[in-house]
Amino acid sequence: MTPARANMSSGSRNNGRVARHERLKIRSKIISAIRSWLEGEGFLEVHTPILVNTLAPEPYIETFRTTDVHGSGSMYLIPSPELNLKRLLSEGLNRIYQLGPVFRRGERGDRHLPEFTMLEWYRTDADYKDLMADCEAILQTTAKAIGLDGEGVVYGRNVIDIRPPFTRLTVEDAFIRYAGWCPGPWPDPNRFNEDMATKIEPGLPKDRPIFLMDYPASCAAMARPKPSNPSVAERVELYIGGIELANGFSELTDRYELEERFREWTIARKRLGFRDYPWPQRFISCLDSLKPCAGMSLGVDRLVMLLTNTSRIDDVIAFTPEVS
């Protein structure tokens, strides 16, 4: 190798590192801006355990299990702090959030990491409409904090107008428009999921953030049924520039309905060959004293991708799992 070539290659390596360091600085500003906005809104930052005994038996989320911990059997790395945050709400806290790492086994791609950073916030006496307003404010605040004007974000080939209010579209309207069929309350899960990935997500406009709302009852997760139309659930997902950025619900607080869902999910997990979890009894019991509330989780790495116009999640974190 000639000296000139050697310089060139180490130069380009350094440029890659500089770009990553630059994004890490922006990432830090974004996280600071999120924290100060939440603090201004009266939210309390909490740190619930990352290592837990029980989980919600969600069918399509796989977790990392530890080996025996202090003689009490296996524990799990949280795929989301959801259960323990709701336990804190049931104890009487009203506005709380957790910002930190969560873990999902088997998720790795240009927008997925098995360990990623999630912001999850909850409001009592609120529903998913309040969460949508929160998302709009968080987008505005973080964009401004890194020197953008709060109007447009360039992502890939698109300029995205991030001025509120963002577009709101029901899942039913999105399916009729982009997939040509109406899902109803119990769509075939494979067809629904595949069309969501191959027709809806690519079809959604890329020049405006979009809230996809009112999911079929069978895709409710832990969202409550919509009072005016129980065939759908008050669940919302935020898509920006083709990126799925956040997911939230008006929380289901009916203990019996949630227990019924958990039983169905447990059966579904068994059918899919996933492991059984211990029944989350403490969480179920807390629902008796849980006030109406709403909670949302937002992928912080993906927000950084969006605001730094980065196409791979690997480029907005310190080290990828393969080299960490």
Add this chain to the structure above:
Amino acid sequence: MYDSSDLRKGLKIVIDGNPYLITDFQFSKPGKGQALYRCKLKNMITGYTIDRTYRSGEKFEPANLEERHMQFLYKDGDGYHFMDTVKFDQVSMTESQVGEAKNFLKENTEVDILFFEGNPIDVSLPIFVELQVIKSDPGVRGDTATGATKPATLETGYEIQVPLFIEEGEVLKIDTRTGQYVERVKK
């Protein structure tokens, strides 16, 4: 066996009895739904590309592929015959299996042959081969403008465009990636 979560670009798997190379791979997981593994796959025998979407929990047989260094011996009515340069065993391939490589195969050419489940499916040629011109009309006298070419037939039967100064009996260096003349080989 591979699981859906093992899929990635560059992996070789068997689908409907054929070996496929994953040329493009995308992991996606629409909110709370099942993970989808979207692949572009190239059939390693026909070269055709297909798109497939897999779900978590599916199983895939790894394509049992082996590459062996071999020497081209001769061609006859049964096809093209090659010999392993170490073990000395022989394999034959049909004209359609050999494909474009037939234009550049002369006796003793060393190649890499890809085997799928023990059967030869593809020939990788050296980048450059040297082939003799067996037929080419003389160039028009006085026409030496650069870029002017004439057809020539090489010892493999392959017809190629060569510069006007090339004469019958000369040996040419050919780039097998493009199929084009590179230079005259001085012997």
